[in-house]
Amino acid sequence: MLAIVLGVTVLTFSLMHFTPGDPAEMIAIARYGMEDLTQEGIEWIRIQEGLDAPVWVQYGRWLNHVIHGDLGRSLIDGGLVSKDIMYRFPATLQLALASMIVSLVIAIPVGILSAVKQNSAMDYLGMTGALIGVSMPNFWLGLLLVLFFSVYLGWFPVCGKGGIEHLILPVVTLGTGMAAITTRLTRSSMLEVLRQNYIRTARAKGLAEKLVIGKHAFKNAMIPVVTIIGLQFAFLLEGTVIVETIFAWPGIGRLLVDSIFARDFAVIQGCALVIATIFVLVNLAVDISYAYLDPRIRYERRA
Amino acid sequence: MDLLQISNLYVNFTTKAGVVRASDGVNLEIKQGESLCLVGESGCGKTIVALGIMRLLPQNAQISGKIWFKGKELLSLGKEEMRRIRGREIAMIFEQPATCLDPVFTVGDQIAEAMRVHERCSGKESKEKAIDLMEMVEIPSPQKRFKQYPHEFSGGMQQRAMIAIALSYNPSLLIADEPMTFLDVTIQAQIMELLKDLVSKFRTSLLLITHDLGVAAEMCDGVAVMYAGEIVEKGRVSEVFKYPKHPYTKALLGAISNDGLKPIKGSVPELTSLPSGCKFHPRCPLVRDVCREARPEMKNGVRCHLWEKS
Known part of the structure; x- marks a missing residue:
């Protein structure tokens, strides 16, 4: 079950990495607007947000935070991802x-x-x-x-x-x-x-x-x-x-779609994690109700 | 007076392959307290007659004829009246008890259920009665078994539970459709003994459907031999089995005689294309010209041209 949730996050992480468009540039546009966009600004964001590290390092950092109960902050407006998700x-x-x-x-x-x-x-x-x-x-x-x-x-x-x-x-x-x-x-x-x-x-x-x-x-x-x-x-x-x-x-x-367009990694990851977790929990609930409906399954488990 | 009297029961099914004549003018009588067995090979229409009495045939069945039971004609009863007769006055047990109990409810609940519905008694009362019934059919430790599901029962125990359900109302007529088939030989003997005891204890009339002539001889007073949708011979078990008249009855008895198995040549005809004249003529060792042309009448308990003159 945990493996499914983990797999989903790995998959979204790598998929996001392969999508065209430079996330640092997108974030810079979102933060400063088109006019004030400079190469230095983009590079600064890249380093600041850790986007220069290899993708697996990025994933490792993110996972470490999640385990400690921190979904991170939005790359665009700096708001807490967990707060965004809880709100939506x-x-x-x-x-x-x-x-x-x-x-x-x-x-x-x-x-x-x-x-x-x-x-x-x-x-x-x-x-x-x-x-x-x-x-x-x-x-x-x-x-x-x-x-x-x-x-x-x-x-x-x-x-x-x-x-x-x-x-x-x-x-x-x-x-x-x-x-x-x-x-x-x-x-x-x-x-x-x-x-x-x-x-x-x-x-x-x-x-x-x-x-x-x-x-x-x-x-x-x-x-x-x-x-x-x-x-x-x-x-x-x-x-x-x-x-x-x-x-x-x-x-x-909607949050997911918006953040995909904005290349807001932290929010995308957060949403994917929450959706995957819900999915897994629902399937668990189905398995449990199965045992309630069908006594033959209850019996097999006990044996 | 007859408890049950079936006259001219025809049951047809219209299928893509043609009209299936599953019951072709069946006449049967069962007296109060009598037990009758209906014997014949698989596919000759025995079960159709039983389900016809219960009015449990599939919806595409075309039924005609009369079934009199205690002065009521069952085929003309309303659905609600028929429902009241089922389980109370006429009960039925089936072959393959494993598939006949609902897998998702406890056995106890399934025994108690009918009582709650028919007698409107409370849950507790029906539970006590169900446990009594389970004791009566010799299910060990009924208190514990009450709460178990059908898959936790062996085949023999499942059939005992079915018998408990069937006898919960002390019905006037019990129809048992191959109740011993699919059970181990030793269990078969136990179930047979149990049924025999209970039927005589409650003075219930029994219609036993079987292809096992040994069982028939052991349990019943009367016998009716069925072939391809019609009754070919009927009478007392003692007489028919000792002095069979119809060539088919002879062949059936011969098939299990002491000098080894003697299969009847050929097979039961397709019910969509029955032979003309006597339906048994293609397999009959004594066939004559008249057998191919005219359908014999039932006379003196046998439907055969060879016996018509005498």
Whole structure:
């Protein structure tokens, strides 16, 4: 787990190193403006910020600081990276969780109904919706929604963060794509479970159909769905980068994009570290919930 | 009076390969307290008849005929009425008990569940009853076993748990579909003894589906031999097994006779393309011209042209 987080930081560090553009120059422009830019100034920044050392030395220094709980300072404005991230993080969390909830609220009932009423109008409608949702890229859907609901109808603000009305469009953008995948998975998983002998036993016992579906089929069908929800969290973090940029949402994704453009190494590294850590933690949570859902896994661990 | 009376049960499935005639005019009766076994090779439609009684056939099944049970016609009952009969009046146990218990709930919960639903008794009450039932089917240390999951049970124990579920309501009819198949031979004998004891103790009628004639002889009063979706011979076990009339019954009994295995030549016909006339004629050693043309009627407990005259 630690290895994954470490690997991600190494990767971002080296990728940043290979991207074109001299970071010292970019920082100098950001600090002093285009007019006062001198070669000496750039060199001074290079030495001052330790950008002259080989890349692995730079990484080593950074890692040492991180271990001591210091994410460093922004190369541009000198602010604490940890403070920047802590300031932006709640906005991203709000967006991500709201999207997750929206997608699950749509996906699970639609998936189950589609499976139970297989080949009905409901099923076809659900699956067509899911197909559209899957094939629509986030950035495009986001722009369409802005055009229609904000520019044309004027119902919601175009961008920014504020009340619930600011949240709706970005959440719909992120949530629908995810809902599409989860719906399809819930449906196929449910269809698979409904064919099982223990469902026949539950019916043979004389249980009501809602108990057969809602208890026995549901818990079994949720096992693969929970896994995919964990994986989708990665999709969600990636999605927030795009969606936060489109809607000017002041979250971590936007911070990451801005700092990449500014070659602000310290902030990029900080963001990558935080995102990787969240991802790993979510996957851990998925593994734990797995053991709760599936007693066979619990048993294997104990043995 | 008959407890269960099936008349002219037809079950068809329309598939890409054609119409599958899984049950082709089945007539069966089971009296109160009687145990009947339905024997035949795999794929002859035995399970279809059982699931038809329970109304648990897949949705694409086309069913016609009448199934009378205690004065009610099951095929015309509403879903809710049928649900009330399932588990309470007619219970069923299946083959492969490992796949028949829900892997994510404890065995105890699955036994107690039906009682909570049908009798609306409390959690604690149903737990006590479930433990009593587990004791009755001889599951050792039921208190501990109650909290365990199906994968922690052996095959024999799983089938005992299934029997506990089935008998929780003291049903009038128990349908057991190959309950001993997939179990070790020694366990088979134990389960058979247990079923026999419980059925006679509760005076439950039994419809036992099996391809094991030894089990059938041991456990049942009546026998019905099924071949390719129809009943070809029926009667008392003692008579049919001693003096079989139908060539198919003879061949089945001959297959396990003392002088080694004698397989029946050929195989069960595809249910999509059944032979004309008597369905057994392509495999019958005594086949005549009439067998290829006309379908024999059920007369004096046998469906065969050779017996029609006598």
